[in-house]
Amino acid sequence: MQADLIQEARRQAEICHACRYCEGYCSVFPALHRERFLTDGDITQLANLCHNCRGCYYACQYTAPHEFDLNLPKALAEVRRNSWESYAWPAPVARKFHTHGGAIAIASVLGFAAMFLAIRLIGSAGGDGFYAAFSHGAMVAIFLPAFFFPLASLAISLKKYWSSVGGTRIDLKSVARAFGMAAEMRDLSGGHGDGCNFEEEDRFSHARRHAHQAILYGFLLCFASTSAGTLMHYFLDMPAPYPLWSLPKLFGIPGGVLLTGGCAWMMSLKLRSDRTLGDGNAWGGDFGFIALLGFVALSGLALYVLGSTAAMPLLLALHLGSVLSFFLLTPFTKMAHGFYRLTALIRDAQQKQA
Amino acid sequence: MAHDVVVIGGGNAALCAAMTAAEAGASVLILETAPKAYRGGNSRHTRNFRCMHKGPLGPLVDDYSEDEYLADLMKVTAGKTDGDLARLAIRSSEECLPWMQDHGVHFQPSLSGTLSLARTNAFFMGGGKSLVNAYYRTAAKLGIDVLYEAQVTHLELAGDQIAWIDYSHGGEIHRITPKAVVVASGGFQADTEWLTRAWGPAAKNFLIRGTPYNRGVVLADLLDQGVQSVGDADQCHAVAIDGRAPKFDGGIVTRLDCVPFSIVVNKNAERFYDEGEDVWPKRYAIWGRLVAAQPDQVGYVIIDAKSLNLFMPSVFPPLKADTIEDLARQMGLPADRLRSTVDDFNAACGDQTGFHPTELDGVATSGLTPAKTNWARPITEPPFYGYSLRTGVTFTYLGLKVDENAQCSTQDGPIKNLWAAGETMAGSILGQGYLAGFGMTIGTVFGRIAGREAAAHAS
Ligand SMILES: Cc1cc2nc3c(=O)[nH]c(=O)nc-3n(C[C@H](O)[C@H](O)[C@H](O)COP(=O)(O)OP(=O)(O)OC[C@H]3O[C@@H](n4cnc5c(N)ncnc54)[C@H](O)[C@@H]3O)c2cc1C
Ligand code: SF4
Ligand code: SF4
Numbered sequence: 001m002q003a004d005l006i007q008e009a010r011r012q013a014e015i016c017h018a019c020r021y022c023e024g025y026c027s028v029f030p031a032l033h034r035e036r037f038l039t040d041g042d043i044t045q046l047a048n049l050c051h052n053c054r055g056c057y058y059a060c061q062y063t064a065p066h067e068f069d070l071n072l073p074k075a076l077a078e079v080r081r082n083s084w085e086s087y088a089w090p091a092p093v094a095r096k097f098h099t100h101g102g103a104i105a106i107a108s109v110l111g112f113a114a115m116f117l118a119i120r121l122i123g124s125a126g127g128d129g130f131y132a133a134f135s136h137g138a139m140v141a142i143f144l145p146a147f148f149f150p151l152a153s154l155a156i157s158l159k160k161y162w163s164s165v166g167g168t169r170i171d172l173k174s175v176a177r178a179f180g181m182a183a184e185m186r187d188l189s190g191g192h193g194d195g196c197n198f199e200e201e202d203r204f205s206h207a208r209r210h211a212h213q214a215i216l217y218g219f220l221l222c223f224a225s226t227s228a229g230t231l232m233h234y235f236l237d238m239p240a241p242y243p244l245w246s247l248p249k250l251f252g253i254p255g256g257v258l259l260t261g262g263c264a265w266m267m268s269l270k271l272r273s274d275r276t277l278g279d280g281n282a283w284g285g286d287f288g289f290i291a292l293l294g295f296v297a298l299s300g301l302a303l304y305v306l307g308s309t310a311a312m313p314l315l316l317a318l319h320l321g322s323v324l325s326f327f328l329l330t331p332f333t334k335m336a337h338g339f340y341r342l343t344a345l346i347r348d349a350q351q352k353q354a
Numbered sequence: 355m356a357h358d359v360v361v362i363g364g365g366n367a368a369l370c371a372a373m374t375a376a377e378a379g380a381s382v383l384i385l386e387t388a389p390k391a392y393r394g395g396n397s398r399h400t401r402n403f404r405c406m407h408k409g410p411l412g413p414l415v416d417d418y419s420e421d422e423y424l425a426d427l428m429k430v431t432a433g434k435t436d437g438d439l440a441r442l443a444i445r446s447s448e449e450c451l452p453w454m455q456d457h458g459v460h461f462q463p464s465l466s467g468t469l470s471l472a473r474t475n476a477f478f479m480g481g482g483k484s485l486v487n488a489y490y491r492t493a494a495k496l497g498i499d500v501l502y503e504a505q506v507t508h509l510e511l512a513g514d515q516i517a518w519i520d521y522s523h524g525g526e527i528h529r530i531t532p533k534a535v536v537v538a539s540g541g542f543q544a545d546t547e548w549l550t551r552a553w554g555p556a557a558k559n560f561l562i563r564g565t566p567y568n569r570g571v572v573l574a575d576l577l578d579q580g581v582q583s584v585g586d587a588d589q590c591h592a593v594a595i596d597g598r599a600p601k602f603d604g605g606i607v608t609r610l611d612c613v614p615f616s617i618v619v620n621k622n623a624e625r626f627y628d629e630g631e632d633v634w635p636k637r638y639a640i641w642g643r644l645v646a647a648q649p650d651q652v653g654y655v656i657i658d659a660k661s662l663n664l665f666m667p668s669v670f671p672p673l674k675a676d677t678i679e680d681l682a683r684q685m686g687l688p689a690d691r692l693r694s695t696v697d698d699f700n701a702a703c704g705d706q707t708g709f710h711p712t713e714l715d716g717v718a719t720s721g722l723t724p725a726k727t728n729w730a731r732p733i734t735e736p737p738f739y740g741y742s743l744r745t746g747v748t749f750t751y752l753g754l755k756v757d758e759n760a761q762c763s764t765q766d767g768p769i770k771n772l773w774a775a776g777e778t779m780a781g782s783i784l785g786q787g788y789l790a791g792f793g794m795t796i797g798t799v800f801g802r803i804a805g806r807e808a809a810a811h812a813s
Contacts, residue, residue, distance in 0.1 A: 018607035018666065018669045021482075022479075023462065023465050061603075064391075191479060192479055202491070
């Protein structure tokens, strides 16, 4: 972890500690006020509880030009990104992606190329539908490791995080509370229910929360669609393609629409927001990641619409390529935040009980 | 465009007046001398508003009656209160809270460490700056025009009317002739020269807790023209704050709550007052004056390791030393004198088994002058910690005298188109002393009255 970033966040947190005006906005402040002396681990934990809603920036009487120069959303964003980079495994990879949208684009192109090549070289084993372009066996051979690698990597990272913030034995109650907070994205409602300050200075709005919910639920639906397909394939012996009134489609189509729309909305909000209130270095990486996620969804929908046309093999390569890059990049991009945030919420619930 | 109503100032009182006037149909212009980043005067530093209520209301629990509120006020002002105006402010405060919510203010439960105020004071979520932001948003929706960096320099009083207003903006002086004017430009505490004239040279060492923009320009201009005043220039609300606070705008975080657990000495390393006279919220105001009376207007607080966690931290970490002598050196105090002051104090401490940090515990010194009458525990356990204390001025009391319609007057009677609200007329209600959260009550109540009257006059 970078000591200067932690130190700056601590300097600011100590001012908040003596002030407390923002106590009602989010989970960060009650956690901050719980400890009189903040360790490096405490600061890291606070950083992962914050989601940059900026309420505390616009409310603060000590922002620049005041000499106290408060900008807590930015200070915490920098510690947060730095914590993800430090705990990522393998670490050097993480440093490439969090701050570089370009690197994400290159990785995606490599993903596409790999899929083209795979389709060319391995090709079909004589299946129907998508499997006519790319055999099911080959897909599994590529995606199974691509799915488990990020999970293993994240597990290693979260374990490091957990010990750095002093986490104790995980109990069910804390986990349940954390999931409850996350499902509603309660902290993004600003503590008073009018939302956060993101795209237009100090105006409160639910735009970011709703865009984020569209992304989360869209993603979960798409994930459910894929899982349903996998189960149907293996246990019911019902291989793709699936008809409209089937679980994979019923999950997949609304999921794809939500995810595409959510990502587009989030990108437009991000373009309007003040970049000096976040981690300026991570802006490109975050933006690239949202674009990639949006592309995963959009290409999936396109595949659904144009699946029986001549464009199918090309679309399939693009879609599978983006999915592959997305999976592999998960531990090293903004996608990791969801896992860290849940972990931070579990720790917070533990501390509240203590 | 010519406006019906011009409001001078950009804090709570000004915004309440402007919104009320606009809602009554007047066209309104706000002239705020601060740049946008510093708009909102002292109001941007506040945290709560004291509110009467007959039952649970918003964030407030139980009830807080008119009589109890008034009694609290009388206690802190030693009876120097205008009973009628005070009752008006108190009674109106109850309808203010929902009005504030309707105009964008969010409240939150009493902050941690302030539970004693959960019944009487409604806390703004995010503090006063978020209240000010919300009001500016609402003002924009109501079509109110706002000019920042617009300092009003003169109001021309012609007979019983304000004939015009001069203000500087963008390097030029502008003259406008609104139908009605509301003055809500605060006190004069940021004008060190004025403060020095009133207080004597000691005032040069005072720190100003709030905005550097309340320099009393409009107040002086009106008083010069014979507008009726109230209060004395040497009356101000001052508290003891961390001596390292910036000259202006240090706000809430510079307060220092450790005096009851300490000994406080002056620059000659001598104690000068009972540090344990009462719980700190009841005593922090008199310490502003006590420190102002010491040489160089500075005090030094000394605690030992066992007291460090008994109070809310200040924004500045204390000086720290393993010996009293070393601490004295770091603070620039005569080391041998401090040693003997501490020794004398320690020797005078008695039985401490009843020590209780949040109650008057009667753990006192014996045979020492001045005595310490509560929380007296010897300073023996290293490391030792030290803070400096200075006088921090919150606001001044000298102001414009108003009636129950917030209207200003001269000797010859009311000025037809001039009203005042907020700190600039608070002296009309409070002669001395202060009750936490009452500043925002006065600003909100009289701001709304002034806005209503100004709009009625303009239409
Ligand atoms: C640190 C601190 C904490 C406080 N906390 C509380 C609290 O919790 N609760 C409470 O009730 N009270 C509190 N107070 C007191 C409270 O701030 C005041 O009573 C209240 O804000 C006064 O409001 P106002 O609108 O009259 O003045 P202000 O908010 O000070 O507004 C005056 C405005 O006039 C402008 N102005 C000045 N001169 C000119 C000019 N010549 N031309 C144009 N504009 C001008 C200023 O820029 C400013 O915008 C606190 C004060 C301080 C300093
Ligand atoms: S962000 Fe500013 S207003 Fe909020 S608690 Fe911190 S110092 Fe206080
Ligand atoms: S930016 Fe939002 S979530 Fe982060 S600390 Fe501030 S108020 Fe809390």
